[in-house]
Amino acid sequence: MSVEPLRRRRAPRGSGEQLREEILDAATELLLESGDAKAMPIRSVAQRVGVTPPSIYLHFADKDALLEAVCSRYFEKLHDEMQAAAVDAGSSPIDVLRAQGLAYVRFALQNPELYRIATMEQGRPGSEVDIALNSSAFVHLRAAVEALIADGIYPPGDSTMLALELWTAVHGIVALVISRPYLPWGDPEELTDRVMRAVCSGHVVSRGFRDTDTPYEIVSWLKEVADERNR
Structure with a gap:
């Protein structure tokens, strides 16, 4: 059974930093829940935040960059x-x-x-x-x-x-x-x-x-x- 991504309202202008934090929160949650970086695909992060995968790449070049940001913040x-x-x-x-x-x-x-x-x-x-x-x-x-x-x-x-x-x-x-x-x-x-x-x-x-x-x-x-x- 496929799961539809959550719909997220368009963020107001200037709220890009807020979205970045939400992405980091979602990625951290997935890592802590699974205990395995392989279980944290970009698609799952996007689904948890309620955005499309391309929105993630506006803030992080790739999955490695996202993982680095998660770890450094932690x-x-x-x-x-x-x-x-x-x-x-x-x-x-x-x-x-x-x-x-x-x-x-x-x-x-x-x-x-x-x-x-x-x-x-x-x-x-x-x-x-x-x-x-x-x-x-x-x-x-x-x-x-x-x-x-x-x-x-x-x-x-x-x-x-x-x-x-x-x-x-x-x-x-x-x-x-x-x-x-x-x-x-x-x-x-x-x-x-x-x-x-x-x-x-x-x-x-x-x-x-x-x-x-x-x-x-x-x-x-x-x-x-x-x-x-x-x-």
Whole structure:
């Protein structure tokens, strides 16, 4: 049985931005309902909005452009999530960093298909998704790293590189949990907390490393410190 598209009244002049938002809303709903980008053809989006498919192409060049816009708009919300996590964590920079890592993973796993589209396919410099992720995730991670360096907790260094390393850690957790859900991860938040604790602590203790230290010497020194504390 064929389904007739909904009829939509002609929008008043100057309301093109409103129609664009309605298209994004419809596409987001279809993605969240199906959990699969393949189940979001342009025709279905147009039908849900109540317009013809050509009307979609007036705002988005193709389906990929529409998906990118959906993901970038969604990930703008991550800014508020990470900001709230920082406030709840208190004044300790290391606690803030761990809390923001948890907030990132929690947010990403709420809608795994949007995360997969946004970060697990080939990107391009300057894309809407990269801009959204930079302002909503990376900026927060780098600010936390800079606070740790300023407090002498982290060694002096490139805060951008350190933030990218931390982002790699939380992204790796999300990517594996999404793509390999059948592995025995346990609770993703507990997994994230363990990984963030290890990564964050690793940068703290690295202040005691010398450039000439071998891996064996580093491990021996860390073992001595641990043994001394546990005595």
